[in-house]
Amino acid sequence: MSTTISNTALRLLASAVTGLVAHHGLFIHGEWHLSVPSIVFGHAALACAVWYFVPHESGHLAEHLRLCGWIFTSYLGSLFTSITIYRIFFHRLRHFPGPKLAAVTKFWHVFQARNSTNYLVLQDLHKKYGTFIRTGPNEITCFHTGILDLLDGARNKNTKDQWYDVLHPRASAIFAFSTKSINEYAPRLLQQVLNLAQCIAGYGENPVKVNDVMSWFSFDAMGEFVFGDDFGMLRTSEWHPAVARQQRALALLAPLNDAIWVVCAAFVFVPFLGKVKDWMGMVKFCDERMNKRMQSSVEKLDVASWFIDEYNQLSSKWSLKRRKNLLSGNTISAIVAGSDTTRASLIALWYFMCKHPQHAEKIVAELRNVDETDSNNLAKLPHLNGVVNETLRLLPPQMTGGGRMTSAEGLWVDDTWIPGDVKVTASKYVLSRLPAAFEQPNDFIPERWYSRPELIHDERAFAPFSVELRLVAAVLLKQFKVRFADGHDPETLWRDLRDQVTAQPGECWCVFEPREAGA
Numbered sequence: 001m002s003t004t005i006s007n008t009a010l011r012l013l014a015s016a017v018t019g020l021v022a023h024h025g026l027f028i029h030g031e032w033h034l035s036v037p038s039i040v041f042g043h044a045a046l047a048c049a050v051w052y053f054v055p056h057e058s059g060h061l062a063e064h065l066r067l068c069g070w071i072f073t074s075y076l077g078s079l080f081t082s083i084t085i086y087r088i089f090f091h092r093l094r095h096f097p098g099p100k101l102a103a104v105t106k107f108w109h110v111f112q113a114r115n116s117t118n119y120l121v122l123q124d125l126h127k128k129y130g131t132f133i134r135t136g137p138n139e140i141t142c143f144h145t146g147i148l149d150l151l152d153g154a155r156n157k158n159t160k161d162q163w164y165d166v167l168h169p170r171a172s173a174i175f176a177f178s179t180k181s182i183n184e185y186a187p188r189l190l191q192q193v194l195n196l197a198q199c200i201a202g203y204g205e206n207p208v209k210v211n212d213v214m215s216w217f218s219f220d221a222m223g224e225f226v227f228g229d230d231f232g233m234l235r236t237s238e239w240h241p242a243v244a245r246q247q248r249a250l251a252l253l254a255p256l257n258d259a260i261w262v263v264c265a266a267f268v269f270v271p272f273l274g275k276v277k278d279w280m281g282m283v284k285f286c287d288e289r290m291n292k293r294m295q296s297s298v299e300k301l302d303v304a305s306w307f308i309d310e311y312n313q314l315s316s317k318w319s320l321k322r323r324k325n326l327l328s329g330n331t332i333s334a335i336v337a338g339s340d341t342t343r344a345s346l347i348a349l350w351y352f353m354c355k356h357p358q359h360a361e362k363i364v365a366e367l368r369n370v371d372e373t374d375s376n377n378l379a380k381l382p383h384l385n386g387v388v389n390e391t392l393r394l395l396p397p398q399m400t401g402g403g404r405m406t407s408a409e410g411l412w413v414d415d416t417w418i419p420g421d422v423k424v425t426a427s428k429y430v431l432s433r434l435p436a437a438f439e440q441p442n443d444f445i446p447e448r449w450y451s452r453p454e455l456i457h458d459e460r461a462f463a464p465f466s467v468e469l470r471l472v473a474a475v476l477l478k479q480f481k482v483r484f485a486d487g488h489d490p491e492t493l494w495r496d497l498r499d500q501v502t503a504q505p506g507e508c509w510c511v512f513e514p515r516e517a518g519a
Contacts, residue, residue, distance in 0.1 A: 015078070024082070097133060106137065116498035119430070131416075135425070140424050141424075147431070148462075150413060188224050196476070206511070214342075216237070219231055223339075228302040250336075250502070283328060307327055311323050344503040346469065360481075363473065372471075372475050381474075386446030386449040389446070390449065394432065401501060405421060407420055436458060481514075
C-alpha cells in the first residue's frame, strides 16, 4: 500500500515538474495562437501516453482513470500556476498599471467586452489607470495623443499583431494607392454615389433606415473597387446573402478580438457552428469571387489585379497554399476594411446632419456654383471637410483594435519605454475625445478644423480618410434636405453602438426630402 502511495506521489511530482518545464522551456517563448490545433493534439497524445504507460496497479479501470486524471491535473495545475506567477511578478510588463486578472489572461478582457462594448471598457480603464495600461499578459493599451503616429507613422518599425493572422495576409504595399489609381476609380465611385441617390429617391418622403442603405452603398462600392463589379444591393434594395453573412460573422470576432487564438481554434474544430459557419461562408464567397475574377480579363482597374499580380509574382518563392492564403486574406481584408468602415462613418454623418441641420445648410451654401461630383473641388470646401473630420473624430470607424507589435528595440512614448515584441493598442474612440487633444472634445464643432484651430490641441490623435464621405455628403445634401424620422429616438445610435472589429452604430431612421430647384 505504501509503495503504491509512494509511486503515485512520484508520478504527481513528475507531472508537476513537466508542467514547469513546458512553461519555461516552451510556452514562454514566442507566440502560439496559430499553433492551437497542434497544442490540442499534442496534449491529447500526451494524455493517451499517460493512460498507456502508467501501470494499472489496482486492476480497476475507474481507479486507473482517476490516477491518470490526477496526473494530468497536476501537470496543468503546475503549468498554469507557473504562468500566473510569472506574468504577475516577473514579466517585463509587470510595472505597468492595470487589472491583475488582465495581466494573467486575456479572457478577463474578453469577459469585460462580452457585449461588444470594448470602447467603453477601455474608456473606463483610462479613467482609472491613466495613459499606459497593461490590458493583457503581453499587451499595453496607450492613451497618449501621439501614439497613432508612433504606431502607424512613416518611420515606425512596428509590425501587425496576431489578429491579422486570422486572415493570413502579410505586410503589403498593395493598399498604398497612387493618386493616378484613385483618379481612375473616381468615376466608378461617383456612379455608385448616384446609384445611392437614386435608391434614396425611391423612398419618397418615407423613412429610410440609414444603416441598411449606407451599408448597401459601401459594399457595392467596395465590390466595384475590388472585383470590378458591385453586389447589386442598391439596385435591388436588398441584402446580398454573403454580405449579410459577413455582418453576422463580425459579431463572432468582436468579443474574441482580444483572445484571437480562440477564433483560430474555432476555425479548425467547429467550422460548422453558427457564426463560425458564417465566417467560413464569407471566406468561401470571397474566394469564389476572386477565382472568377482570375479567370476573366478585366480592362477596368481594380484592387484584385494587384492581388493577382502579387500572387503570381510569389509563385517561385511561396507554396501554393501560402499564396492562396495570402490572396484570400487580402481579399477579405479589402472587403471588410474598405466597406464596413465606410458604412459606419456614413451612418454617423447623417445622424450629425439631422441633429445639427445648420451645418448641412452651410455645406449646401458652399456647394453653390461648385461641381459636387468633382472630388478635387470638394477637397477645397472648408465646412464640408470640417463636418467629415468631426464625424470621423466622434465616431471613428475602428474604435479599438488595430494593434501593433513593437520592434526588437522597443518603443519610446515620451519618457515611457515599452519593451520589444509587445502588442500595443490604441483606442481611437478614447483618443479622439481626450481633452489633451481637443477642446470641448464631446461636442460636434466642424469649425475647429478650419476657422477655430484653438479647439485642437494635438491633431496627432486623429487619423482620417474621407474621399467617399465628402462625395456622398455633397451629392445627397445638394439633392435632399434630411431630418430624423418622426417618432425615432436619435440616441439609439449611441445607446446600441457596438464595437465589432468596426463600429456598428445603432439604428438611425431619416427622411430625405427632395430640395426645390435653387434651394
